[in-house]
Amino acid sequence: MAKSIKHILKKTGSYRVNGSLWIEFNDTRFFGPGRSELLERIDQTGSINQAAKQMHMSYKKAWEMIAALNTQAKRPLVILHAGGERGGGSEITNEARELIAFHRLLRERFTAFLERESGKLQND
Template sequence: MKKQMRDLFSKGAFRVNGSLWIEGDGTRFFGPGPVELLLLIEETGSINQAAKKMGMSYKKAWEIVSRLNEIVGSPMVITATGGEKGGGSTISEEARQLIEYYQSLRERFRKFMEQESQKLQ
């Protein structure tokens, strides 16, 4: 980094920060919130229970799931109605793969921000 740039950052603790989303058709659709929702659906077996744990309405959770399914083009959440246990939901193998990819991408992004932040010291 040039000396002038270093001088700009000499009077404080600066760091590079950012958020990471995957976009489809120009729309942010996969990031921290949808990942958490999918993981909670897997954990609880219920879109409604996952939504409650996140402090969001069932309607909002269902909108996120619908948008994921629409943009990705295959079901991210598989729902079952009725039955002995009253139905439930689980995530698809494609959802698991997308979560794994996102988590790996997020780790690489974290390392990039860390490296760039060190340049500001």
């Protein structure tokens, strides 16, 4: 196996490979863990407001994330209703659900990659 860096690391203390991952559109962030969770919570609550509160995020930030999502995707991923019964609300599209599912699988592969690489820090 390839040479390890075991002798460079402290024996006490834990080392691992970590990282972050996202999908870009024209070199700007399009989709990652934060937006995925936001969409899921909008789906559950039917409200940007409540979803944002659950995530301890300002409504403004949540709204901006959704505006970006809707602009960067081919078709809107969130349908917004201002006013109406119960004051309005928001819903996500089936395409949004497909994107969430795709992203979940992507994350799983990334997690596996990180595990694999973390092992290489210690093994000979």
